[in-house]
Amino acid sequence: MTQFDFDQPIERRGTSSMKWDALSSRYKMDPENSIAMWVADMEFRAPSCVRERLQGMIDHGVFGYYGDDSGYRASIVNWMDRRHGWAVDPANIYTTHGVVHGLSMCLQAFTDPGDGIIVFSPAYHMFAGIIRSNQRDLIESPLAERQDGRYEMDLDTLEGQLTGKEKMVFFCSPHNPGGRVWERSEIEALAKFCEKHDLILVSDEIHHDLIMPGHKHHITATVAPDIAHKLVTLSSASKTFNLAGGHVGQAVITDENLRAKFDKVKTADAVGPNSFGVVVTQAAYELGEEWLEALLVYLDENRKLFDATIAGISGAKSMPLEATYLSWADFRNCDHDRDEVIRRVEKEAGIATNYGATFGEGGEGRLRFNIACPRAQLEEAMDRVKAAFA
Numbered sequence: 001m002t003q004f005d006f007d008q009p010i011e012r013r014g015t016s017s018m019k020w021d022a023l024s025s026r027y028k029m030d031p032e033n034s035i036a037m038w039v040a041d042m043e044f045r046a047p048s049c050v051r052e053r054l055q056g057m058i059d060h061g062v063f064g065y066y067g068d069d070s071g072y073r074a075s076i077v078n079w080m081d082r083r084h085g086w087a088v089d090p091a092n093i094y095t096t097h098g099v100v101h102g103l104s105m106c107l108q109a110f111t112d113p114g115d116g117i118i119v120f121s122p123a124y125h126m127f128a129g130i131i132r133s134n135q136r137d138l139i140e141s142p143l144a145e146r147q148d149g150r151y152e153m154d155l156d157t158l159e160g161q162l163t164g165k166e167k168m169v170f171f172c173s174p175h176n177p178g179g180r181v182w183e184r185s186e187i188e189a190l191a192k193f194c195e196k197h198d199l200i201l202v203s204d205e206i207h208h209d210l211i212m213p214g215h216k217h218h219i220t221a222t223v224a225p226d227i228a229h230k231l232v233t234l235s236s237a238s239k240t241f242n243l244a245g246g247h248v249g250q251a252v253i254t255d256e257n258l259r260a261k262f263d264k265v266k267t268a269d270a271v272g273p274n275s276f277g278v279v280v281t282q283a284a285y286e287l288g289e290e291w292l293e294a295l296l297v298y299l300d301e302n303r304k305l306f307d308a309t310i311a312g313i314s315g316a317k318s319m320p321l322e323a324t325y326l327s328w329a330d331f332r333n334c335d336h337d338r339d340e341v342i343r344r345v346e347k348e349a350g351i352a353t354n355y356g357a358t359f360g361e362g363g364e365g366r367l368r369f370n371i372a373c374p375r376a377q378l379e380e381a382m383d384r385v386k387a388a389f390a
């Protein structure tokens, strides 16, 4: 037991939580008896340092436009330096309305409608969504599954598929939904590939702090400094500290030419900081480290329980979770077809998950479970899964 209470159940029904509201509206499940294990936010309160800083803001009571953000920038610079050995120039940080917004800004700043955008699929479903809604072409490069059950990029096959219209890569590092922490050599190879084929590399590192014990995340910018003229790093404190509703993310861009283009989109989009999101980000990065360390230990225990449960279902397996709290379970070789698996998980176990197919090619037959919840809730969910497949 640490000073941080991740075991405490927190009722989120009736709080306008997307994850819990959707149980009836989207999944047609009875919210009272169901467990939401889909959207990527956690069932834990943000650290007390965040809540206290926000309380200070509430007590002050004047919610005007945000101005000097030097403290916020410094908190990001210090965090990245301390946790990732990444030296960020505060002047190169852009504040976006979240990481998906940053992805969209990159598309608008550096590509044109009809350009090809490469995604290693299966990938976080909003990659495809934001590419298509910006009228760019989605180019899927399926990840291969290694002998050890982990994903790897297949750059040789991708090279053979290039047509010349490809302008950008959306790289998810660590990977959602596969939970992979990419090795240095893999990131280096991707950077070289982007250099060779004149592709802008957008590295979405929103899960950069949710790294399971024994693994080390490498920030693309530190591994491949030579590609700085083609690189945008997107990140946020939102996944790490459960602040997604604050809708604040960062784009770090070192290259002057890229910055000039990004600036134009920022002006056209009238992007200004949301003071609440900025304040919680700064508090978390300044004071949240101990909480994060305890969280990672807790999540690792949840991971073990989840993996053991899935391993107990004949033919099913889960991908080794090296990062994130999103477990990727493979039901393709179990005794039931896709519809029957979903029926058992939803109707018998009463659990809402993300369907594998929504992550693109290679996702069919899998489900993504969000395991960031109190242990007792996970135990209840796992008991139900066991019973549904017994």
Ligand SMILES: Cc1ncc(COP(=O)(O)O)c(C=O)c1O
Residues within 6 Å of the ligand: 040, 097, 098, 099, 100, 101, 124, 172, 176, 204, 206, 207, 236, 238, 244, 247, 248, 249
């Ligand atoms: C890889 C990845 N990028 C971006 C997001 C969402 O970012 P935001 O809420 O800041 O737009 C998620 C959420 O799960 C994600 O997994």
